[in-house]
Amino acid sequence: MNQSRRRLLQTLGATTAFGMLPPVEKLVRAILSDGLAYADSSFASTYIAFSLFAAPNRWLFDHWMKTKPSEAIVPNPMIVTRFSDDGKSAEYATVDYKGIEVPFLWNSKVKSASGGLRPMSDLLDHMVVFRGYGTGVDGHASNHIRQYAPIPSLGSITGYVSDESNLLLRGVQYGVGSVTGYRSMAGNGITSLSHSAAQVNLLNNLLRPFTSRPELQRTESLRARHEFLIERAANVFKAAAESQDKRIKSMHQDQGSALKRLRDGVEDLNASWSGLFQKYWNIVTDTYRDLSVQGLTAVPLVVQDESGRYWVMVGADTLRPTVGSDLRGLISNGEILTLVQGLALAEFVASRKLASGIEIGLSGPTGLRGQFSSDVNKGGYESPRQRSFSMNFDEHTQGQMTSLLLGGCYYRALAAGVLELVDQLKSLDLFSRTVLHFVQEFGRAPRNTANGSDHSFDGMIASAITGRRQGGPLVIGNIKRDGTNGAYAAYYSGTIGYKAPTQIGSQSVVLTPAHVASSVAMLLGFTQIPWANTAQPLVKIENSNVVAIASGDIV
Amino acid sequence: MKIFRQYFLINFFALVGFVVLLVLGFQNCSARHEITKSINLPLNHPPLESVDGLEARPPIGDRDYVESVFKDVFLSSDSALSEIQAVEYYLNSEFLYSAHLWGRPCDPYESGDLSLCGYVYANADLDMAARTSSGREASRLQLCRWMVTNDTLLNRAKAKVADNDPTPNADSVSKVVKLFYPALEETPLASAIAALLDLDRAMARANESVVDRWRILFLTVCETPGWVVL
Secondary structure (H helix, E strand, O other), rough: OOHHHHHHHHHHHHHHHHHHHHHHHHHHHHHHHHHHOOOOOOOOOOEEEEEEEOOOOHHHHHHOOOOOOOOOOOOOOOOOOOOOOOOOOEEEEEEOOOEEEEEEEHHHHEOOOOOOOHHHHHHHHHHEEEEEEEOOOOOOOHHHHHHHOHHHHHOHHHHHHHOOOOOOOOEEEEEOOOOOOOOOOOOOOOOEEOOOOOOOOOHHHOOOHHHOOHHHEEEEEEEHOOHHHHHHHHHHHHHHHHHHHHHHHHHHHHHHHHHHHHHHOOOOOHHHHHHHHHHHHHHHHHOOOOOOOOOOOOOEEEOOOOOHHHOEEEEEEEEOOOOOOOOHHHOOOOOHHHHHHHHHHHHHHHHOEEEEEEEEEEOOOEEEEEEEEOOOOEEEEEEEEEEEEOOOOOOOOOOOOHHHHHHHHHHHHHHHHHHHHHHHHHHHHHHHHEEEEOOOOOEEOOOOOOOEEEEEEEEEEEEEEOOOOOOOOOEEOOEEOOOOOOOOOOOOOOOOOEEEOOOOEEEEOOOOOOHHHHHHHHHHOOOOOOOOOOOOOEEEEEOEEEEEOEEEOOO | OOOHHHHHHHHHHHHHHHHHHHHHHOOOOOOOOOOOOOOOOOOOOOOHHHHHOOOOOOEOOOOOHHEEEHHHOOOOOOOOHHHHHHHHHHHHHHHOHHHHOOOOOOHHHOOOOOOOOOOHHHHHHHHOOOOOOHHHHHHHHHHHHHHHHHHHHHHHHHHHOOOOOOOOOOHHHHHHHHOOOOOOOOOHHHHHHHHHHHHHHHHHOOOOOOHHHHHHHHHHHHOOOOHHHH
């Protein structure tokens, strides 16, 4: 009896222990598969990220609220997408594009490189929008970094793309400065360029190691005269070194490649840069200043009153434009240098296959000009004052009408430039392996008082444009139908893009930047997705097209 | 009752064992400065010897090492302050523009500035070990060319190797090589000297000036990448 009882116990124990194994095995397999099984192609992609520093409102561009005809939204006075026909008010309006309701702005046409007009909506065919996610914590820098590196110890999107690159520069950064999310797990650095004045040729800095230096010409011509013998002598060193340590072979290859580039020279960088700069300058500036856009600039936007909906952020001040003036005067001399330079640099780097990871830091338009009658905090002026200023993307006190005008013109210019960049990528057969990622710290929480918007770190927004997506836009991420959670709910009401649990299969998940990063990694064709154990991708590749595997509803 | 207790204990220990395994599997997988290549996931820790490319990469000197070699070769105790400053300025300009090529991280929060990262925050986490690239080599070649183009610096270097004979000879050429390769073994040293003397004779036949013959000798040795290997 004892023996049989022991045997029973052993059997039970074994059965139980092994009985636990299937779930354990399943768990381990699930962990592994989450992390490893997203392979669909070899890794050879280009990643171009545009950071809109300070987080402007994107309701009229890619932060979509109502996306289905059957959906109803609760209005908020800041979330508007077009001016009324008389230019005295604004409203939320959408247009249908291949079954998705998108903001009215997408109905417009923008300038093309040929000088003609083209539909802005051409971009929508390749667009994936991520909304309704957040970190729960405020802060410009920290939230910006988390868009690229949601788990800092696990590297960043650009870091991975650059690490995998065998291209000359691996990764390039422009105007990103201290708020960088770049993290290489291999310890690789990145070529980083600063925002520069219009006359600066960024390519000279980009390719500095390879460009000819006038002060060295004497030695270079002397060297060129005896190159054969110099290289013959160098080969003796090479053979001696490689016989002692085979690892030095890689250095000799790099040195040979560098010598060849220095000898052959790089292309005429002045001609290349001026051509690219001028092209994007024309597209961006002409589109930005266009005064014929229905619903945006086609009719005078006469300032009706001194209410907060017309407030303009001018530096650290909040000013009231003069009643009776045309608000469109703000943009008449506006220019967007960082966008022009960023697009030119992105096209150069991508088309020459110089780097796989490209981060472009964008700031607001400059050269804006307005006539103001008073300062909201300091009182009225004796007579109206002219002020020139740059658009502050952190639109805390940018009123409804002003925000719509400045935002609308900016996003049209952005779209026009990006369309040209996409054209170039398509012509080189690179677009199908490229992801353009539009990033910023967070969404904006629109004030019920129509006089500005604040940080919506639980109503984040990002979008991607990629040749891997065909056939129309995708929208991913559930948002709340009305308002926010917590103490600030009274200030920001309506359908404002605040996060709500999103359905991924049978799971209900609150999305974070890691979900977006995983999704972008999937779009890029990562064979392993570093954040997948924490946050699975929200898209998958099916029949050579990107499809959503998560909901995008108002709930 | 006892059966249930033992049944419970077996289950309990199986559960504890599983938890321990799981914890061990996940721990320390996110260390930043391990020698890793690209994406390493929890439960996918690559063994060190299998890391792709590790064997093919020689240990090379970082910017401090390169700077010290250039200073050793092209400056001397007699160098004027202006010479030293000129060399440091050129080297630092190169390092500043291309900090990411030269290796060694910096800590902007400790040093108070970003000079060691070329004023680029993204490069604060550079690998401790510098690594070769064609960009780094191009940058190094430009430094070599600048050093030998400057006659004052070239004369400083020449003074360290030349005896009474103003033209290069076997002894002085040997010293040129040893300035960059102090530990080079006898046989490869002899081959190198022979090749450099051949080069110099060809230069002489082409009626190049003596100073240009020295210039090319120093440049040829400087351009070889082997002296950067640690």
